[in-house]
Amino acid sequence: MGRMAILLGVALVALVIFLSSVFIVDEREKALVLQFGQIKAVKEEPGLAVKIPFLQEVVRYDGRIQSLETESLEVTPADNVRLVVDAFARWRISDVEQFRRAAGGGGITTAEQRLENILNAELRAVLGSVTSSSVLSADRVGLMNQIRDAAIVQARALGVEVIDVRIKRADLPDQNLAATFARMQAEREREAADERARGQETAQRIRAQADRSALEIVSEARRDSDIVRGEADAERNRIFAEAFGKDEEFFAFYRSLSAYEEALKGENSQLVISPDSDFFNYLNSVDGAASQSSGAAATAN
Incomplete structure (x- = not known):
């Protein structure tokens, strides 16, 4: 019985020594074997490792990120x-x-x-x-x-x-937010004012150029129209002169009709003039010719 107790004691001591001398390194860990604070071994590979029992200790570190x-x-x-x-x-x-x-x-x-x-x-x-x-x-x-x-x-x-x-x-920082926002707002307003000023300057320049171009176009158009009108008046006078030279009676007739048209314009035009005025010479001559023709016809009948 005493021998059995001794064997059990020896086996127990041996088991304790064995357990104290082996340790397991996890794949997520890195281990150091220390002896009196000095590094004796580095264990980075996972698995079973050994150390001197009671003299050495194991320090583990997480090897993950x-x-x-x-x-x-x-x-x-x-x-x-x-x-x-x-x-x-x-x-x-x-x-x-x-x-x-x-x-x-x-x-x-x-x-x-x-x-x-x-x-x-x-x-x-x-x-x-x-x-x-x-x-x-x-x-x-x-x-x-x-x-x-x-x-x-x-x-x-x-x-x-x-x-x-x-x-x-x-x-x-919270204490700087208000001041910073105010400064940013002032800077943006200044930039907006500069943009508006540049836009107004550009607009004025464009308007001035447009006004000058319009004035030049209108002046050129008036000049061209005056030239065309003058040429047309010259052509008209030439035609009138030729017509007058070819048939003086027709020219007098046309000028009289034009004078009557200009004098009697409007819906309620009134003209007070003597019947024997020169203005009605052509009408009087037409009326006299018509009267003579009527008298000659009556005599023939």
Whole structure:
């Protein structure tokens, strides 16, 4: 019975020693074997591993991609318009030995604090070299890439690989919003006033050119019409002269009819003139000729 108890005790001790000397590394983890605080082995491949029981300990770190959100940071771009910026980063442990030396016993918490300091410094450096309009425009993508590249270089000292950096928010501080909006409104109103002034200047110039062109066109048209009218009057006088030379009686007849037409225009025209006036010479001669013709006809009958 005593021998059985001894064997059981030895087996139990052996089991404890065996369990203390082996450990399992998960595929999502990276492990370090420490002896009195010194790194003795690095276990990054998943599976079963061994260590010296009671003398060595195992420290495990998450090997997956992790995220870090920075606290709201106030930066001042080149145009002195303050912005409140929120950013986040994606990172993972690339060198577990370097990570242990840099972070010490603080582990992930210490590494995140130091990584956040790096990101804040790069955010201030990169965003401080450009204007606020660049930060608030599509140029932000290029700025984020600059911050990421600079953070990658500095994070190597932590044994960390920075995968990506993104700016979540870039807004004006609440106390500056009203003043900024007022300034933006004043600038837009000034630009609108300049555009209106330029438009009015252009409109006046176009109107002046149009008025001058219209005056030139009208003057040329009047000149051409006067020339045509003068030529027509000359042609008419020539025709009249030829007609007068060919048949003086017809010309007198036409001129008399024209005179009667001009004198008796209107619906209620009245003309007071003596019957033996020269104005009615042609009518009197026509009436006399008609009377003589009537008398001759009567005598013949």
